[in-house]
Amino acid sequence: MKEIRAIIRPEKMEEVLAALEKVGHPGVTVYQVEGHGRQAGLVEQFRGREFRVDLLPKMEVRVVCKDEDVEKIMQAIASAARTGEIGDGKIFVYEVIEALRIRSGERGEAAI
Amino acid sequence: MKEIRAIIRPEKMEEVLAALEKVGHPGVTVYQVEGHGRQAGLVEQFRGREFRVDLLPKMEVRVVCKDEDVEKIMQAIASAARTGEIGDGKIFVYEVIEALRIRSGERGEAAI
Amino acid sequence: MKEIRAIIRPEKMEEVLAALEKVGHPGVTVYQVEGHGRQAGLVEQFRGREFRVDLLPKMEVRVVCKDEDVEKIMQAIASAARTGEIGDGKIFVYEVIEALRIRSGERGEAAI
Amino acid sequence: MESGRFYSGKRVGPILSAVFLLGSGMALAGDPTGAETLKSDPGLPVDYVWVLVCGFLVMFMQAGFACVEAGFCRAKNATNLLTKNLMDFVVGALVFWAVGYALITGTDWKGLIGTSGFFLSGEGYDVGNYLSFFWQMVFAATAATIVSGAVAERIKFQAYLLYSIAITGFIYPVYAHWVWGGGWLSKLGFGLGHLDFAGSGVVHAVGGLVGLAGAIVLGPRFGKFDKNGKPRAIPGHNIPLAALGVFILWFGWYGFNPGSTFSAHHLRISVIAVNTTLAAAAASLTALILVLAKTRKFDLGMALNGVLAGLVAITAPCAWVEAWAAVVIGIVAGIILVAGVYFLEAIKVDDPVGAVPVHGFNGLWGLIAVGLFADGTYGNYAIEPPFVKGLFYGGGVDQLIAQVIGAVALFVWAFGAGLVLFKVLDLVVGIRVSPKEEIQGLDLFEHGTPAYPEFYTVRR
Amino acid sequence: MESGRFYSGKRVGPILSAVFLLGSGMALAGDPTGAETLKSDPGLPVDYVWVLVCGFLVMFMQAGFACVEAGFCRAKNATNLLTKNLMDFVVGALVFWAVGYALITGTDWKGLIGTSGFFLSGEGYDVGNYLSFFWQMVFAATAATIVSGAVAERIKFQAYLLYSIAITGFIYPVYAHWVWGGGWLSKLGFGLGHLDFAGSGVVHAVGGLVGLAGAIVLGPRFGKFDKNGKPRAIPGHNIPLAALGVFILWFGWYGFNPGSTFSAHHLRISVIAVNTTLAAAAASLTALILVLAKTRKFDLGMALNGVLAGLVAITAPCAWVEAWAAVVIGIVAGIILVAGVYFLEAIKVDDPVGAVPVHGFNGLWGLIAVGLFADGTYGNYAIEPPFVKGLFYGGGVDQLIAQVIGAVALFVWAFGAGLVLFKVLDLVVGIRVSPKEEIQGLDLFEHGTPAYPEFYTVRR
Amino acid sequence: MESGRFYSGKRVGPILSAVFLLGSGMALAGDPTGAETLKSDPGLPVDYVWVLVCGFLVMFMQAGFACVEAGFCRAKNATNLLTKNLMDFVVGALVFWAVGYALITGTDWKGLIGTSGFFLSGEGYDVGNYLSFFWQMVFAATAATIVSGAVAERIKFQAYLLYSIAITGFIYPVYAHWVWGGGWLSKLGFGLGHLDFAGSGVVHAVGGLVGLAGAIVLGPRFGKFDKNGKPRAIPGHNIPLAALGVFILWFGWYGFNPGSTFSAHHLRISVIAVNTTLAAAAASLTALILVLAKTRKFDLGMALNGVLAGLVAITAPCAWVEAWAAVVIGIVAGIILVAGVYFLEAIKVDDPVGAVPVHGFNGLWGLIAVGLFADGTYGNYAIEPPFVKGLFYGGGVDQLIAQVIGAVALFVWAFGAGLVLFKVLDLVVGIRVSPKEEIQGLDLFEHGTPAYPEFYTVRR
Ligand SMILES: Nc1ncnc2c1ncn2[C@@H]1O[C@H](COP(=O)(O)OP(=O)(O)O)[C@@H](O)[C@H]1O
Ligand SMILES: Nc1ncnc2c1ncn2[C@@H]1O[C@H](COP(=O)(O)OP(=O)(O)O)[C@@H](O)[C@H]1O
Numbered sequence A, B, C: 001m002k003e004i005r006a007i008i009r010p011e012k013m014e015e016v017l018a019a020l021e022k023v024g025h026p027g028v029t030v031y032q033v034e035g036h037g038r039q040a041g042l043v044e045q046f047r048g049r050e051f052r053v054d055l056l057p058k059m060e061v062r063v064v065c066k067d068e069d070v071e072k073i074m075q076a077i078a079s080a081a082r083t084g085e086i087g088d089g090k091i092f093v094y095e096v097i098e099a100l101r102i103r104s105g106e107r108g109e110a111a112i
Numbered sequence D, E, F: 001m002e003s004g005r006f007y008s009g010k011r012v013g014p015i016l017s018a019v020f021l022l023g024s025g026m027a028l029a030g031d032p033t034g035a036e037t038l039k040s041d042p043g044l045p046v047d048y049v050w051v052l053v054c055g056f057l058v059m060f061m062q063a064g065f066a067c068v069e070a071g072f073c074r075a076k077n078a079t080n081l082l083t084k085n086l087m088d089f090v091v092g093a094l095v096f097w098a099v100g101y102a103l104i105t106g107t108d109w110k111g112l113i114g115t116s117g118f119f120l121s122g123e124g125y126d127v128g129n130y131l132s133f134f135w136q137m138v139f140a141a142t143a144a145t146i147v148s149g150a151v152a153e154r155i156k157f158q159a160y161l162l163y164s165i166a167i168t169g170f171i172y173p174v175y176a177h178w179v180w181g182g183g184w185l186s187k188l189g190f191g192l193g194h195l196d197f198a199g200s201g202v203v204h205a206v207g208g209l210v211g212l213a214g215a216i217v218l219g220p221r222f223g224k225f226d227k228n229g230k231p232r233a234i235p236g237h238n239i240p241l242a243a244l245g246v247f248i249l250w251f252g253w254y255g256f257n258p259g260s261t262f263s264a265h266h267l268r269i270s271v272i273a274v275n276t277t278l279a280a281a282a283a284s285l286t287a288l289i290l291v292l293a294k295t296r297k298f299d300l301g302m303a304l305n306g307v308l309a310g311l312v313a314i315t316a317p318c319a320w321v322e323a324w325a326a327v328v329i330g331i332v333a334g335i336i337l338v339a340g341v342y343f344l345e346a347i348k349v350d351d352p353v354g355a356v357p358v359h360g361f362n363g364l365w366g367l368i369a370v371g372l373f374a375d376g377t378y379g380n381y382a383i384e385p386p387f388v389k390g391l392f393y394g395g396g397v398d399q400l401i402a403q404v405i406g407a408v409a410l411f412v413w414a415f416g417a418g419l420v421l422f423k424v425l426d427l428v429v430g431i432r433v434s435p436k437e438e439i440q441g442l443d444l445f446e447h448g449t450p451a452y453p454e455f456y457t458v459r460r
């Protein structure tokens, strides 16, 4: 089993979820995060005083799936999340060594 | 070392923490997440217009522990979080390859 | 590739980011979390009634980096986040098996 | 400018009521234009302005209650609380127009109830009568909205709507008739009869005690008491909202109390405004200090409740006492509040926002305070004698007895009617939401609208 | 105390205006001290108090609009909406002082426009004239701020500033002159001329229809309609804020409507206050029930809009009808509201907060209602005959015709001027923000200040 | 209806005070019933209504300050700011009742201080005296609450309570006595003596300058200046709350300024209302434009502060100037505000909400403006001559000199007393919370109650 972790633009969330739906994902968990990569930060201001904000709001999407589905899901996310401009985000993949479905107690791939 | 990651119902949070306390956990970190699995979404409405919400609020609990404690902690979480209805959530387990306690600089299992 | 995950005090966030900037990180993602380890909880109150809060607010910082940079980045974070008092937090390290830069489609270490 | 002229109901009951109808130039068919009324008393405009502006302030208290209750409860029920606070005013105004007002001010039947003047129709179409209706209506709505705090976070919305109809259409008007509509309490042979200047009892204690009944019938919220029955704090989700609500209520109370002279020609209104302020301040400081002594923290929530406790307590006596007495009444109100909050928890009653100690217990205290502190400088909505005198100013126990009788009658009526109402509602439609709905929050299930859909919140 | 004396503009136009100037003891150079004016009519203080206090309440409606609009839109645009609501009042007050007020109340030119009294200067420096200005100014600002809801979440701030100048400096004053400044509509040969007591038409429908024009020219927000053109809900981010805003507006409306007698000597103000309340309540309950029938949920958002719909509808007729009619007018207002919301979505117009059905459609309905329900108990800002009578009270269709003519004229003027204005602005400066700015939110790009910088929010 | 009758303290000092006591029908024992007072002047009801309603509005400004300060600071200190804003009113009202009011209006001692009338007792139990107390009390509380913004996010709560006692019990009353209680400034031989109509100086500059002293003694918040001393923005956490607060303050200011005639028989109140509006608008627009020129963004925070700056500046001159002058005074106020904000940062003073430039600097500017723009149409709370005339209207420099002297005296007194107070408090109880408490937020440590316990927030 693998975990796919994609950090994307918040405004791409809906499209990514739709893409996952289409490609058939087993389940997905979403995080509100802030990130900083190559994308330039923002200048905000308060009562006349400007300041830089380096951490920009991002969404993180995590899917645990079978090994054979990794590529398909990665591609689905990537193509839904792409704008071509700096700040599109990244996808990382991790090994998952065990899974358990709380409701039924199933283990392993059956639990995903 | 392993990491146990459990996605649970928000209203089960307290019981899960109590179960962890009982079984003796080394530490725990909690995330506010949203998820979508087999559980049906909600219908919300605003000024007379209904809409589907697919992402439901969940809590995620993460514990890094020694290899030998994994099973015990998983079971503790699972039995505290179970209602038997769809949406109870899942538990995933990951390998952790190093740990460091910031305060003391301890490394490895001693740092957990 | 490795992922470094550091759970730190919220008020140390800025210093940790500055330290990462200095040591040259490839990118960073930040999470608002709550945690419970050895640090004692808080007593809060509402309309005359006190209650314990066990989960304290923490920040989590994640950096995916090349294997050779792990130690350097860990140390940078740890020394920026240290106060020496209970509650300083921990750093965990994970294996990352694949990466993809959404914007360009680059894979592997090039994508970090 | 004599007092009580166009506000017969509250003051003098049916007999003088006839005098009023004639005296104010209101022919049998009423004076909807207002020209006759003005001619009969050219000094009326300032009274109309006074009563209306104060009435507007009282109406604005609805916003205050909405903010306090929503702020002191959890985010998952905020939409529900706001809807309840809106709808009890909306439904209350309509029901009070149809029925409630007539029950208070209509022709008296055996001292128990008014029987005429439904729908403001017929001869009721009169500027003076509409003025009186407006005033009574915002008061009735206040009584109604108090209850929503005590039954918060677990009552079915449908049941709450039915409750709103019952309180503004029956429970409140009946008791208000007894005191302000010429009913039996206003004619007690002790003192000047049972007196309640602006409604510590009629409005607040009635609301607070019906709320107590509701809280008891509903039972505590899931999680309010742990397995050993120990009370647990369930913190409010938005303290700034609650604090703003208290400021709005304090502001609105300057309509509630001074406006209850129903005449700007009673310059006593300045004394009432001062008393209202000092009692609120004294009670709030007292509550702050008491909790400070217990927990070593400056507890804003209790201090906010303290403001309201002081305001409720001074509402009955505000026209009859002087500054130092207002301060003492406030200090006692603060003590009653803090003791009341802990007492309710001790007997396992769950009152999420403290409505019962604030409005119920302190409403009763306000009634008693009249019998103790009234200093003989103001009459029964009149600046001519007889003046009201309490025990501490040489008035003996007469007025105090009248006050105690009224307080007992109020308790029996409001708490009793409340129990019956909520029990019956429970049998007929069910009053408590399912555990699942309670845990996930009423906003989603009853309204489909979370209060803060974009914010990440911990669901407690 | 005769009506309309010092408020010539709104009531009687330029001819009587001269009478007013003399009648109120205002010499040609004006009476800035007020001593002469007071001597000429010692009963004026209560009228000044009434008008000013009511005017303060109307000003406070700005806070209500700010809260409703910010609460009903998304967090990422909250700072923008607040800035717009602040600035339309700020800019509006200054422009109205320079130009707008003169266009309404100045010497009439061919029934179309006023032509004197700019900058309150010269003989305009007079206590009565300043009073009138204050009143008209807060009304103009209300019309201006209504539009911001309809064009929310996508208009450029610069364009909005220019729009604010145009509406308070030209669009609103011209139509207000027609009705309240002695213009052609006030002199129609039907009934007592076109009548609009407190501004269902002049203020609300003008604002609502200019807003409709703006919403059409701008086009819908990104995401409001899906690829198949099906409307999607975009929930407001802070329901408690929106609810508080509605309570504030309801409170402020007691200044808007009763204060429009411009005289406390019209005791009819009590009737107006009651009607205002009942119509709001009836409309809100109607809206709640209609949506309940559709979705089985108690929809707070629509109930809040319902309050406003009822208030808007009763604004024109409030002085001329009785309680039951107010209830009926409110019920119809609730129906119009709900139908209007769905209708706009059906024709693909995106009105984020419902400003068009609330203020536009119900403003027109209020005008018509005068012609139906006026019951002959109050005149043209006068407690002496001739009184206003509508169809249902035996007044025939005369007044109704005057109302319809006014409504049509209003529609043509406001919607037409709005279309021209926004089209021209679009050509000259561009009125819509870029898609990127719209998606990330106007707060960051136009103001640099997120509304809740410390809170985690989902960016929708 | 002559001016200043029942408000002797503020107007005419101890000598005429005796006249007042008799003139108003107040026997030596006072007239608590109000019947005698009414008989002696049947026109009083409208004045009482006016003063009370305006006083209620001033009280409501407490809500405005609470919202602005909480909204402009960080979430972790919101409960603390609300508690401070509540408690300075609570404690202030009680202290002012016990001591403060007597120091302002009591029998004058050498032009420096009043010495009688503590606790409103004895002959102080009089409707006129209670009215005057109510008015003065809400003003004193305003001065007190201003400071909490300047010392926000780092002062110990206990120290703040002690400060509240000191300002309402001594610092404010002494200066108010000098200007409004018949003290030496009111008797200066220049012009009509030092004049401050509604308190640009007495209330706002005193508050602002005591706040400046507090901010200096406390030192800047952790993180306000970086290691190189460069100022950093610390954004407020809830902009809608702050904006609502400013709207509430603007609304309340219509009580503050027009109500300060203390008589509805001065029809000049309409002019005051207009001036108040225009100055606020002009200042806000000016501030918006200045920051726009610097950062190319429409800065809501500064525009909100701009409203307050304009309101503060017009508070002293509002009764003595005409519309165009109000606009000019507002424009200058906007400039002073923006310059003041940057100036304080440049000298490393940390004033989290801008209280010092808004209330302190613009309060002083308001005093000066009287000497420049007063146009000779209104007297010293009188509609009879002598009228106040400034430099630009041919009044010469006399009045201006009186104004400058008052401004200098104010600066020395308020800033000096503030410095001494905070230094002494620091020595005795310590005024600054520990770094750990400051970083984690005062809400947890001082109150145990986070403002938004269910929301995820970034702790800045
Ligand atoms: N090495 C990394 N480790 C952790 N998070 C990263 C890393 N690189 C990028 N991110 C996350 O991805 C987001 C987008 O990264 P960025 O470099 O701006 O994107 P891109 O390179 O596609 O333009 C960042 O805001 C951050 O949250
Ligand atoms: N494969 C997965 N990857 C990531 N998150 C998942 C996955 N499956 C489930 N989840 C998370 O677990 C939550 C509960 O899953 P669900 O399928 O509804 O539970 P169950 O199967 O126990 O009824 C989801 O909302 C989602 O957050």
Ligand SMILES: Nc1ncnc2c1ncn2[C@@H]1O[C@H](COP(=O)(O)OP(=O)(O)O)[C@@H](O)[C@H]1O
Pocket: B026, B027, B028, B029, B030, B062, B063, B064, B065, B101, B102, B103, B104, B112, C007, C034, C035, C036, C037, C038, C039, C056, C058, C085, C086, C087, C088, C089, C090
């Ligand atoms: N074993 C663990 N698994 C997950 N999170 C942990 C673990 N240990 C500590 N944490 C996180 O680190 C935070 C700080 O831990 P704590 O034990 O209080 O720190 P320290 O030991 O440095 O004083 C906790 O609040 C928790 O979020």
